[in-house]
Amino acid sequence: MSVAVTPEIGLSTYLVLASILFGLGFMGVATGRHLMRTLMCVELMLNAVNLALVAINNTVNPGDLSGQVFAIFVLTVSAAEAAVGIAIVIALFKNTGSVDADAFKELKG
């Protein structure tokens, strides 16, 4: 049900790990050229937050599960976002024949 936060591994460790994952995801979104990789990086960011939520829940208020419930909501939302994202990438691929972010330059200014 819950991730065990042992005394040796403090909350800040989890938060640092979550921040690193989040930063990697953000880097991927900012620099990635392949659209599927961009979508995966968005998922990585959301899952990094899930890690932070669950860790905070277990340290700060272990009796109350609201952080873990929040994480489940985030999972649901990120699944919906992935489905919509892939649908849009497919529509774009049908129009342009490319999934490279550099190929889309219709809108500028």
Add this chain to the structure above:
Amino acid sequence: MVFSADALSSALLDNDWTGFLLKQGVPFLSPEFILILTLLLIIVLSLFSVGKTENKPENAINSPVVSLLASNSWNLAMGGTVLALLTVIAHYFLFFFNHFDVGYSVLYGMFKADLLSVASRTFLLVGFIIVLLMSKRYVATFMAKQASEFFAILLTAFTGAMFLCGSIDFVSAFVSLETLGISSYLLVGYLRNNQQSTEASLKYLVYGGASSALFLFGLALLYGLMGGSTSLETLPLALNSGVKELSAWLPIALVLVMAGVGFKISAAPFHMWTPDVYEGAPTPVTAFLSVVSKLAAFVFAIRFLLPFAGHVGSVTILVSLLALLSMLVGNTIALKQTNIKRLLAYSTIAHAGYLLLGLTVLQYHSLATVLFYLFTYVFMNLGAFACVLVTSDLLKTETIADMAGLGKAKPMLVAMFSIFLLGLAGMPITAGFFAKLFLFQALVTENPITLGMVLLALVASTVSIYYYLNVIRTMVVAEPSDAVKALMGQTESNAGCALMAGGGTSSLCGSTSMRWAMILSLAGTLLLGVLATPIMTVCDVAMYELIQAGKQLEPESAQPPANVGGVTTSASSTNP
């Protein structure tokens, strides 16, 4: 998030559902329920309309009622929205006759039914009615086959916005923000064979996904700072009693949450998506995004920032930075735009700047002027986009230069367009003038820093008058462009738009619903100026009550929560 299983089980035992629902304040969500039922009905009925056009399944229901309803998804959506509007108006009476000072907490502290949420939902619904009127003929022309899905997704996005207006919990705020966001990505890319539309949709998705992750990370950190509570109502209490390890993270959490909100309201460092999405999206969707999404996100921003009123320093600096950057970026880049939809996108960014200025001072009056500004903005911006929709349909182009001399061909259209643009520029007679006047007045007297920022805002809005008037000048004074000449030729040879509309071709300007959309926006733009005092009073009361509700939760001024009619008010029901 508080879930009391006892209340539910006792309701189950006593079979007292009405009492249970009343106690949870569920009637205050009736507009949302109506909208959700409407969109479910549209989705279910659309299954039957598919069978009608193509190879019909053998077991399809052949009822004339079903097929009639299925082909009328617009009417269904409109009916549901009007019904929802009526129920929201009914809520006003509850507030004025029963004096629910602090409002209701609904759904275990997820949603706050106070005057702020009721007032903002009223204007959201009116704005949505105008969006529906705008989209009727557009959808029938450009996406006739997927019309019912379009309205179902539009209603989903709108329901998310409605919930966002009353969200006082991180979970409900995030879920409603994402309901609004994910449906908006779909709506922007709805012309799926059009490269511009799908490209805009992708850009919106990538920026939106990243910014909602930032928003969420901020919420997660705040959740830790608040000692494991996700309710915004406990934020002022919990800010001081949180984990020490995390206190260094507070400014970071604030910046992250404001990044997510700033994306939705298209404030300056997070505005990159705005011009591209506004240009590529179907015009009714652009109107929807610029008004509905913005109003709902601003109401959430007010709710979110208010608990920080005691710790003003960092919040003021952050919000002022966003405001100044938005005004600067919006107004300067708008000057060199040639596409009318891109121009309105940059004007939206500039308006986000003026509005954020009001959030730097967390006093009830300045927040009330922000709310009033948002209400007037609904009508002015929707009217402007309705005019863009008609103009681009007549001329088959969105370039400002091609609109030259339109005043000679369509004087009424140009007159209306001019009023909306003058309203956005903040010229007298229109409501836009009063909105800017009230906002700047509330800020000028506050302190020297806000005085300086108001002066900057005045300079910025003077610059904005130039690009709004430039559009009007092009339409009225300049020599007719080729597109306008072609249009005039059409009108003279009796193939003009009014006749074409009767023949069911792609002309929008002859459509009755389009005309109503423009008349409603015009009425709003002018009437809100005339009725400025009563509406401003409602805004003031809403904000005053919001602040009072926050104060009741603070320990030193703890008062016994008022019980009205046996129903607990929010102060007592937040933490049983």
